[in-house]
Amino acid sequence: MKILLLGKNGQVGWELQRSLAPLGELVALDRHSTGLCGDLANLAGISATVRQMQPDVIVNAAAYTAVDKAESDAATAYAVNAEAPGVLAEAASAVGAWLVHYSTDYVFDGSGSQPWEEGAPTGPLNVYGRTKLEGEQRIVARCAKHLILRTSWVYSARGGNFAKTMLRLAKERDHLTVIDDQFGAPTGAELLADVTAHMVRSALTGAAGRFAGIYHVAAAGETSWHGYARFVLECASWAGLALKASSSTVDPVPTAAFPTPAVRPHNSRLNTAKLQDSFGLYLPTWQQGVARMLTEIT
Numbered sequence: 001m002k003i004l005l006l007g008k009n010g011q012v013g014w015e016l017q018r019s020l021a022p023l024g025e026l027v028a029l030d031r032h033s034t035g036l037c038g039d040l041a042n043l044a045g046i047s048a049t050v051r052q053m054q055p056d057v058i059v060n061a062a063a064y065t066a067v068d069k070a071e072s073d074a075a076t077a078y079a080v081n082a083e084a085p086g087v088l089a090e091a092a093s094a095v096g097a098w099l100v101h102y103s104t105d106y107v108f109d110g111s112g113s114q115p116w117e118e119g120a121p122t123g124p125l126n127v128y129g130r131t132k133l134e135g136e137q138r139i140v141a142r143c144a145k146h147l148i149l150r151t152s153w154v155y156s157a158r159g160g161n162f163a164k165t166m167l168r169l170a171k172e173r174d175h176l177t178v179i180d181d182q183f184g185a186p187t188g189a190e191l192l193a194d195v196t197a198h199m200v201r202s203a204l205t206g207a208a209g210r211f212a213g214i215y216h217v218a219a220a221g222e223t224s225w226h227g228y229a230r231f232v233l234e235c236a237s238w239a240g241l242a243l244k245a246s247s248s249t250v251d252p253v254p255t256a257a258f259p260t261p262a263v264r265p266h267n268s269r270l271n272t273a274k275l276q277d278s279f280g281l282y283l284p285t286w287q288q289g290v291a292r293m294l295t296e297i298t
């Protein structure tokens with residue numbers, strides 16, 4: 001069994017290198033790889049990579065994820081998030097491979113307060129969301145054997161993340177102001193990678209039509225960025241970290257207090273029942289994953 005992983009050094013890609021390894025022979029690429037092309041901006045190159053390698057599974061963790069920058073760099077975001085997944089889908093279909101791809105709650109308009117189901121009407125608010133939605137649509141149209149995992153608020157211990165920023169600011173200031181009107185579930189790259197490996201295994205052993213589709217994958221529960229920040233500072237306090245700010249000195253503010261080039265959805269809640277029912281998987285609470293990540297970084 002051969003697996004091609006693209007975007008191996010991103011948050012999710014890094015964890016996939018670990019979780020996919022026991023499933024088969026893994027070839028992991030990034031945009032700088034030599035020999036085989038892993039640059040999603042090179043459409044002919046990635047198509048040739050698939051033809052040459054003839055993988056059984058392609059996992060695409062590469063994406064243009066700079067949400068604000070995408071507003072002024074739409075052409076690059078479109079090439080990487082929409083065109084490249086379409087080319088990958090055609091190439092996967094030609095060699096009979098499964099294509100696993102990640103998408104986002106940003107395909108929705110963020111209205112209401114109910115968790116989004118997979119079939120809910122889409123309505124992206126920003127360039128990033130529009131390019132990710134187009135990528136999904138191209139995959140669905142071109143490769144029947146697809147698994148598209150829509151997720152939200154991804155973090156990992158590696159590299160920068162929201163929790164690290166809050167800890168840094170809490171060391172410098174006695175009050176923090178954090179947005180309290182966007183809701184979702186912080187989801188660990190580790191969890192996404194582990195869920196992906198289980199899904200791939202089920203897909204490979206089941207009838208293709210049984211598992212192909214779009215799935216929402218996020219940790220259980222919900223919070224706001226304000227609630228997330230408070231939890232981080234509570235955990236830090238239990239761990240004995242010396243901070244100037246505490247969970248009670250995190251002040252809630254509306255999104256309007258921090259204007260950004262890209263409009264963000266208020267409701268990023270994802271209903272994950274389809275994933276849990278289809279694959280027999282259980283999703284732990286967001287607090288479990290964040291607490292574990294904090295133990296690793298502090």
Ligand code: NDP
Binds near residue numbers: 007011042105155
């Ligand atoms: P990261 O930004 O951590 O990783 C994305 C990776 O894609 C980076 O390693 C980046 O490489 C790579 N990449 C960008 N452009 C290219 C290119 N032209 N060719 C090859 N590689 C490229 O993202 P995540 O791991 O967090 O995201 C994984 C998936 O989850 C993505 O599909 C994203 O859209 C989705 N998602 C992420 C969310 C989040 O909060 N992060 C929320 C919802 C969905 P380089 O470092 O060299 O630029």
